[in-house]
Amino acid sequence: MxxxxxxxxxxxxxxxxxxxxxxxxxxxxxxxxxxxxxxxxxxxxxxxxxxxxxxxxxxxxxxxxxxxxxxxxxxxxxxxxxxxxxxxxxxxxxxxxxxxxxxxxxxxxxxxxxxxxxxxxxxxxxxxxxxxxxxxxxxxxxxxxxxxxxxxxxxxxxxxxxxxxxxxxxxxxxxxxxxxxxxxxxxxxxxxxxxxxxxxxxxxxxxxxxxxxxxxxxxxLPVKTKKTTMKVIPVASFAIQNEQGEWLLRQRPAKGLLAGLWEFPMIELLDGKTLPEKVKEQFDIELEEFVELLSFKHIFSHITWEMKSFKARMTEAETIPKGFKFFTNQEVEALPKPVPVIKIWEEIKRGE
Structure with a gap:
């Protein structure tokens, strides 16, 4: 030096x-x-x-x-x-x-x-x-x-x-x-x-x-060793409406990644099962009127989500998954949401 x-x-x-x-x-x-x-x-x-x-x-x-x-x-x-x-x-x-x-x-x-x-x-x-x-x-x-x-x-x-x-x-x-x-x-x-x-x-x-x-x-300069390879996780997010046109979201846990923010139902796509199978397995609901929305990457400091997003409908006969609630468009606007959910929500609004 x-x-x-x-x-x-x-x-x-x-x-x-x-x-x-x-x-x-x-x-x-x-x-x-x-x-x-x-x-x-x-x-x-x-x-x-x-x-x-x-x-x-x-x-x-x-x-x-x-x-x-x-x-x-x-x-x-x-x-x-x-x-x-x-x-x-x-x-x-x-x-x-x-x-x-x-x-x-x-x-x-x-x-x-x-x-x-x-x-x-x-x-x-x-x-x-x-x-x-x-x-x-x-x-x-x-x-x-x-x-x-x-x-x-x-x-x-x-x-x-x-x-x-x-x-x-x-x-x-x-x-x-x-x-x-x-x-x-x-x-x-x-x-x-x-x-x-x-x-x-x-x-x-x-x-x-x-x-x-x-x-x-x-x-x-400066000398800086590279980080280890970032883990990539393929995930799917579902913007689900009921028959009244409300949207299904839940609040993430108070600690951890994106703590306290609101999200659509989301699943990891790591085991080769179909989307309907994964949704049924994780949330015990069946969806109809699937429409693909956006695909994008969201990079955190330690992982990357390879996101696919879909719009779908849930019938009255289905039970709301535990921890979730339905919200009107206006209520969704007011909720604090992470960037991936904002992107999906903006895409939905553009299509309406």
């Missing part, structure tokens, strides 16, 4: 570029620690362009920590609908409740205290502390590790959790004590817009300080 010798010049180059070129993002127009916390949670594993409308709707609906703390979980999940990784929303609400109940509604301004809150890891803690409170704390995410690995020619594998400590230490060595907010956001912005997986080195404001650039190795 190399070192940056002219640290002050490096900081000046990064900060002047950031202040000149930074994107106009809604959470950059506030120093409210709650709003910054919300934005950082939403930005985990989600693109900025996707987050912006969600962030704005969320803040409109829950403008204070007290409003979020008191919110019904269904309302929270509906507001998060389509953003994915729903445990983020639950953890955010749990953490906010801790602040309201234990800290008088004031987000803690030390790493030790803020890190005790539900869902607040080292990165979120550092981001909130530096951006909202101006505390010189590291906020190391994937973008920052990519930038620093190239600047300092760090060849340690970033897929190994303990490697993060190396990057946290080098950021603390370089951080601008007078303006840690702009320094951390500058590193994040650089990684998001210039020092991308395919770097735009000719546009980089700190290229002169970059060891990997000078050695022509920028595209080799």
């Amino acid at each position: 190399q070192i940056i010798k002219k640290k002050e010049e490096f900081r000046e180059s990064l900060l002047s570029w950031y202040h000149r070129e930074k994107r106009d993002l809604p959470w950059r127009n506030t120093s409210d620690p709650y709003y910054i916390w919300v934005s950082e949670v939403m930005l985990q594993q989600t693109r900025v362009d996707t987050v912006i409308p969600y962030y704005e709707r969320f803040i409109d609906s829950f403008p204070t920590m007290e409003a979020l703390a008191d919110a019904d979980e269904n309302d929270l999940l509906k507001m998060w609908e389509g953003l994915g990784y729903y445990s983020r929303a639950r953890n955010l609400q749990a953490g906010v409740r801790e602040v309201v109940e234990s800290y008088g509604g004031e987000v803690p301004d030390t790493r030790k205290e803020i890190s005790t809150l539900k869902g607040v890891g080292p990165y979120t803690a550092g981001a909130v502390l530096s951006i909202a409170y101006g505390v010189p704390e590291h906020a190391v995410d994937g973008n920052v590790m990519r930038v620093m690995s190239r600047l300092l020619l760090i060849e340690d594998d970033i897929a190994i959790p303990r490697t993060k400590k190396i990057f946290e230490d080098v950021v603390m060595d370089l951080i601008d004590k007078k303006d840690p907010s702009s320094f951390n956001q500058g590193l994040m912005e650089l990684g998001a817009t210039i020092c991308t997986p395919k770097p735009k080195c000719l546009l980089c404001p700190v290229r002169d300080f970059c060891t990997a650039f000078h050695e022509g190795r920028q595209e080799e």
